[in-house]
Amino acid sequence: MTAIQPDLRKKKRFERLTDAQLLTIISGVIFALMFAIAVLSIEELKRPGITFTTVLNSSCYLIILACALTVVMVGGGINISVGGVICLTCMACAKFLNESGIEDPTLLLWATFALAIGIGAVFGAFQGALISYLEIQPFIITLAGMFLARGLAMILSGGGNIKVDDANAFTKWMGDAEIKIQALGYQREKIRGGKVVAVFDVPAVLKWASIIAIVVVIVIYLVMRYTKFGRNIYAIGGNAQSATMLGVNVKLTRFNSYLLSGALSGLAGFVFMMLNGAKGSSGTGLRTEMDAIASSIIGGTLLSGGVGNVIGSFFGTMILGTLQSIIGFSGLQEAYWQQMASGVMLGIFVVMQSIILSVRGKGKMSLPKWLHLSKKKSGGAPDPSVI
Amino acid sequence: MNAFMKKLKGGVGGLAMPLVALGVLLLFNLIRCVVTGSWSFYEITIATDEKGSILSGSLISIIYSASALAILAMGMTLVTAACGGQDISVGAVGAIAGAFFVIMMHPQHEVQMSTLTSVAWPNVILGVLVAIVAAVVFSLFNGMLVACFKIQPMIATLILFSCGRSIAYYFLNNHLGVGSIKLDDPIIFAMGKVIPGVPIPTPIFVVILMGLLIWLIFKRTNLRLYTQAVGINQKAAQLNGINPVAVKLLSFVVLGVCVAVSSVVQASTLGTMATINQMDGWEMDAILAVAIGGNALGGGKFRLGGSILGAYTIATLTKTLYSMGVTSESIQAYKAIVIIAIMAAGSPVVRGWFVTVNNKIRTLTKSARMKEVD
Numbered sequence: 168m169t170a171i172q173p174d175l176r177k178k179k180r181f182e183r184l185t186d187a188q189l190l191t192i193i194s195g196v197i198f199a200l201m202f203a204i205a206v207l208s209i210e211e212l213k214r215p216g217i218t219f220t221t222v223l224n225s226s227c228y229l230i231i232l233a234c235a236l237t238v239v240m241v242g243g244g245i246n247i248s249v250g251g252v253i254c255l256t257c258m259a260c261a262k263f264l265n266e267s268g269i270e271d272p273t274l275l276l277w278a279t280f281a282l283a284i285g286i287g288a289v290f291g292a293f294q295g296a297l298i299s300y301l302e303i304q305p306f307i308i309t310l311a312g313m314f315l316a317r318g319l320a321m322i323l324s325g326g327g328n329i330k331v332d333d334a335n336a337f338t339k340w341m342g343d344a345e346i347k348i349q350a351l352g353y354q355r356e357k358i359r360g361g362k363v364v365a366v367f368d369v370p371a372v373l374k375w376a377s378i379i380a381i382v383v384v385i386v387i388y389l390v391m392r393y394t395k396f397g398r399n400i401y402a403i404g405g406n407a408q409s410a411t412m413l414g415v416n417v418k419l420t421r422f423n424s425y426l427l428s429g430a431l432s433g434l435a436g437f438v439f440m441m442l443n444g445a446k447g448s449s450g451t452g453l454r455t456e457m458d459a460i461a462s463s464i465i466g467g468t469l470l471s472g473g474v475g476n477v478i479g480s481f482f483g484t485m486i487l488g489t490l491q492s493i494i495g496f497s498g499l500q501e502a503y504w505q506q507m508a509s510g511v512m513l514g515i516f517v518v519m520q521s522i523i524l525s526v527r528g529k530g531k532m533s534l535p536k537w538l539h540l541s542k543k544k545s546g547g548a549p550d551p552s553v554i
Numbered sequence: 555m556n557a558f559m560k561k562l563k564g565g566v567g568g569l570a571m572p573l574v575a576l577g578v579l580l581l582f583n584l585i586r587c588v589v590t591g592s593w594s595f596y597e598i599t600i601a602t603d604e605k606g607s608i609l610s611g612s613l614i615s616i617i618y619s620a621s622a623l624a625i626l627a628m629g630m631t632l633v634t635a636a637c638g639g640q641d642i643s644v645g646a647v648g649a650i651a652g653a654f655f656v657i658m659m660h661p662q663h664e665v666q667m668s669t670l671t672s673v674a675w676p677n678v679i680l681g682v683l684v685a686i687v688a689a690v691v692f693s694l695f696n697g698m699l700v701a702c703f704k705i706q707p708m709i710a711t712l713i714l715f716s717c718g719r720s721i722a723y724y725f726l727n728n729h730l731g732v733g734s735i736k737l738d739d740p741i742i743f744a745m746g747k748v749i750p751g752v753p754i755p756t757p758i759f760v761v762i763l764m765g766l767l768i769w770l771i772f773k774r775t776n777l778r779l780y781t782q783a784v785g786i787n788q789k790a791a792q793l794n795g796i797n798p799v800a801v802k803l804l805s806f807v808v809l810g811v812c813v814a815v816s817s818v819v820q821a822s823t824l825g826t827m828a829t830i831n832q833m834d835g836w837e838m839d840a841i842l843a844v845a846i847g848g849n850a851l852g853g854g855k856f857r858l859g860g861s862i863l864g865a866y867t868i869a870t871l872t873k874t875l876y877s878m879g880v881t882s883e884s885i886q887a888y889k890a891i892v893i894i895a896i897m898a899a900g901s902p903v904v905r906g907w908f909v910t911v912n913n914k915i916r917t918l919t920k921s922a923r924m925k926e927v928d
Contacts, residue, residue, distance in 0.1 A: 245708075297894065303901045304852075306640065307845045310838055311890040311897070318887025326883040461712060470706040503720030510717030514699075517710065521703045 186524060190467025191479035193523070197516075198482045201489045209496045216371040218492065224372070226488035227380035228253070228439040232459040233466070233480035234387045235431035240463055241391070242424045243404040243472030244298060244305040249432040249459055250452035251316030252290050256283045256436025258320040258447030261329040283437035284430050290316060291429015295422040313456070321449060329447040345374045376441040383434065387477045400424050404472030461509065462487055465516045486512070571848040571900040572863035579870045586878070595877060600753065609753050612873060620869035621757035622820040625764050626836060627843035627861040629812025635785045636805040637700050638853030639707025640841050646718025647692045647810070648817035648833035653722040655685040655818050656737070656827050657729045669736040678741050682818055689817070690810035692718070697806030701799040715837070722829040734828030737821060746822025757819050761862075764815060768808070768858065781805060785853035843868055846896055867896075 202219070205212045212218045232249050239246040260279050269275045294312045298305045323329075347370040391397035399420040402410040411417050439451070464470070465486055466479030490512055494505050583595045598611040626644060633641050658681035659673045692714060699710035723733050737746075748755050772778045783791040784798045792798055816836075821827040845851055846867050847860025868889075875888050898904060 297898060301898055301901045301903045303897050304845065306851060307842065307897050308894065310842070311893045313890075314886045315890035315894075318884060318890060321883035322887060324883075326881070457712060457715060460709075461716070464709055464712075470709055503717075503723050507717040507720045510713045510715075510720075513716065514713040517705050517713070518699070518703055521705050525704070 186527065187467060187474045187476055187479075189523070189527075190474075190520060191476045191482070193519075194466045194479045194482040194486065194516075198486045198489065201486055201493070205489050205493050209493060211496045212492060217369075220371040220373050220377070222485060222488040222492055223377045223380075224374045224442070226484050227374070227377040228435045228442065229455065229458055229462060229488075230380040230481055230484045231383050231431055231435040231438055232455060233462040233484050234383055234477050235428040235435065236456075236459045237463045237466070237468050237475050237477050237480045238387065238391070238400065238424050238431070239305075239428045240460075240468045240470060241404045241472060241475040242400045242421055243407065244421065244425070245460075245470070246291075246294070246309045246425065246428050246432075247306070247456045247460070248290065248294065248309040248312035248316055249428070249435070250454065250456040251313035251320075252287050252429065252432040253436040253439055253452035253455065254447075254449070255290070255316040255320040255323075256286050256433050257440055257445075257451050258323045258329060259283075259286055260437070260440060261445055261447035262323055264445055265329065280437055283440075284433045287433020287436065288426055288430040291426045291432070292422070294429065295425030298425060299418045299421040317449075320447065320451075324447055324449070328449065345372050347372055374442070376438045379434075379438055379441075383431070384477055384481050387431075391477065396420065396423060401473055404474075406473070458487065458509075459484075461513045464520075465513065467520070569848065569857060569860050569863065571896070572846055572860050572867055574899075575846055575867045575896045576863055576870060579867065579874055583874055595874075607753055608748050608755065612877065614755070616866065616869045616873050617758055618755045619873075620865050621761045622816040622823070622833075623836065623839055623843060623868070624761050624862045624865040625812050625816040625819065626833075626840045627847070627865045628764060628768060628858055629809035629816075630840040631844050631847070631849055631856050631858055631861040632781060632805045633707070633809045634841075634844055634849060634851060635853055635856035636781045636802050637707045638785060639700070640837075640844075640851065641693075641696060641707055641711045641806075641809060642837045642841075643692075643696060643711040643714035643718055644809070644813050644837045644840060645833040645835065646714050646722070647689050647813050648820070648836065649719050649722040649829045650692055650725070651685040651689040651814040651817040652821045652827045652832045653726040653829055654688040655681040655814075655821065656735055657681075657725065658684045660730065663729060668732060669738050670742075671738050673739045673741055675741065678745070682814075685818055686811055686814040689814035690807055693806040693810030693813065694803065697803045700806070701802035719829055722832075726827075726829055733830065734826060736826050738825065742822045742825075746819060746825070757823060760815065760819055764812070765858075765862065772858075777801075777804065782855050786855070839865075839868060842893060846893070848900070 202215070206215045206218060207213075232253075235249055236246060260283055263279060263282055264275070267275070267278065269278060290312065294305075294308050297303050297308045391400065399410070399415045402413065402415050403417050403420055407417050436452075440446075462483035463475065463480045464483070466476065466481065466483030468475030468480065487509060490508055491505055494508050587593050587595055595612045598609055598614060600607050601610040626648075630641060630644065656670060659677045660670055661677070696707075696711050696714060699705045699713075700707050703710075726735070727733055744750065745756055780791070780796050780801045783794070783796055784801045788798045791801075817833060820833060841851070843864035844861050846864035847857060847862070848864075849856045849860060871889060871892055872885065875885050880888055
């Protein structure tokens with residue numbers, strides 16, 4: 168036995184980390200680095216508690232979207248309809264809030280919540296059925312799904328935007344939906360004539376939307392790691408044929424992953440409304456699907472499936488959010504610098520991931536001949552495709 | 555006839571899928587014409603104005619408006635076949651190519667120029683050439699990531715998708731002080747719309763030209779064989795002596811040329827070049843055209859004619875919906891439903907049902923047919 172299998176106990180700790188874990192740790196480390204850079208170098212961002220909560224608040228719906236995408240990408244598929252579903256959800260909920268006639272705010276809240284998740288789940292189920300049972304390419308179906316969702320949103324609104332009456336109980340409730348954490352904040356002193364006249368408490372504000380996002384990340388992490396369904400998704404992403412031979416119901420699992428992804432996009436739409444007010448507009452969620460894909464990739468999810476982690480996607484979204492804050496406050500006024508920086512960041516990450524994975528796998532990089540690097544020896548690292 | 559039918563069914567559903575889709579749409583329009591009594595959809599008239607006479611009618615307008623998309627679909631097919639993935643940066647690279655096209659036509663540095671008029675011939679040719687070079691350079695960047703670093707094409711092109719338009723805006727803004735510019739010049743008009751005296755709009759000629767060029771390349775070189783080999787099984791192709799990195803890079807070069815030509819045609823037809831809007835969302839339409847054309851999105855065998863037909867199918871669909879009076883806000887939803895229907899009808903599962911049904915019919919009628927033979 169020991170003659171054939173290398174003795175794993177003697178291997179260094181580093182080599183026992185799987186690819187997925189390594190990529191997640193890298194994304195976490197990069198996030199910590201970027202956060203440190205932001206806090207230390209930019210004046211407006213120098214209070215870490217407030218910066219962290221601000222970035223978290225502004226990107227919480229993206230976190231949920233990235234989770235939605237990670238679930239599907241780990242299963243080997245892709246879902247680019249998430250932005251469209253957000254638009255449809257916002258529009259439908261705004262219309263519902265305007266016309267439902269429900270007075271009780273709690274009931275209204277839960278009804279809207281159920282409507283949002285319901286719309287997302289129905290969309291996800293529809294796409295999942297086509298992809299899984301009719302075996303059509305996921306890219307095309309979810310692309311058509313994106314057009315369909317935006318089209319339906321347009322039909323609902325009659326071509327314009329829907330604004331919800333400000334006196335609505337839901338809107339009022341949403342405006343107060345936050346927790347103030349003084350411990351993460353700071354105290355500002357008002358100085359007049361050289362003497363401290365008053366002390367203001369400036370707390371860090373954590374919106375309930377962010378709390379929902381964090382709860383979603385934790386729940387999905389637990390689902391992916393400790394439930395049969397989660398394990399099955401990794402299995403079909405890694406090798407669908409092997410999974411079939413092991414008795415996994417590939418079609419049902421794939422269908423369920425799209426259903427879950429759709430429900431999460433509906434939830435992301437609800438959270439988006441919590442952040443930006445209950446209104447439907449045609450430009451909602453435009454391009455967010457690409458941001459969500461970028462966040463998942465940065466977080467270590469492989470497009471080919473079988474490798475991925477929602478914790479990594481969380482870090483990926485926060486990295487992009489921190490980057491936007493750095494650029495926004497660093498004096499580069501042009502709008503296009505932000506996009507360019509996100510693109511460059513994604514590029515660096517993608518190349519770095521590819522290099523790391525291929526170095527781990529073979530000990531040398533498969534670059535063209537004119538780009539030689541010194542050869543490294545790796546003494547039999549474990550198979551990188553094992554989770 | 556048998557050889558023709560075989561060719562139709564060959565490959566991944568052959569040309570059957572786009573032809574059937576196009577056929578259904580045209581049949582639907584035929585029925586609508588018969589029902590409403592007005593043949594306006596199928597009319598081809600000659601409209602005459604002071605610039606000369608041109609053919610006009612719904613059919614001509616479909617072929618005319620889908621020209622730029624058809625050229626783009628040609629390049630996208632090649633990249634999809636060789637690399638097994640999609641290039642979603644073609645819109646952004648098109649914006650960059652368009653920006654360089656405009657910059658080269660007005661080489662002097664100028665601030666806040668809003669309309670480009672009176673361009674000289676050599677500048678136009680220079681503009682087209684520089685646009686092609688720029689698009690090829692950026693496509694090669696994508697190609698390097700895909701071929702050398704073995705990154706999935708969709709992820710690799712996501713980078714340029716995010717920052718390509720910003721790059722285009724940066725160049726255009728630096729040179730001419732604006733982000734969008736009107737093109738109002740007789741030469742550009744001739745390129746994009748109609749050459750005075752010729753009854754057919756110019757972009758149709760450009761499509762035919764590009765198609766002939768690529769057909770010639772396929773006929774005289776091994777590119778088609780190598781591309782399909784690399785797409786179907788890269789390792790096997792490599793063991794057979796084909797260099798997959800070179801083939802993939804070449805496919806991206808061809809895509810770059812197609813993107814540049816498509817962008818120039820689009821800008822000339824529209825009469826404006828705006829970096830924000832240039833070919834916005836066209837990457838998705840191009841991928842749709844490739845898929846409707848019966849090509850496997852995972853790479854391998856491809857039919858260029860299928861993608862061109864796919865592009866025309868999308869244009870026919872849009873035109874049909876508009877002529878039915880569908881409001882512009884509902885168009886997206888209907889388009890999506892029809893595309894889902896087309897893809898569902900062409901899916902392997904549904905095709906399997908057809909085969910089963912076909913076999914059943916043959917078995918049931920076997921005794922009847924055998925009696926006829928006797």
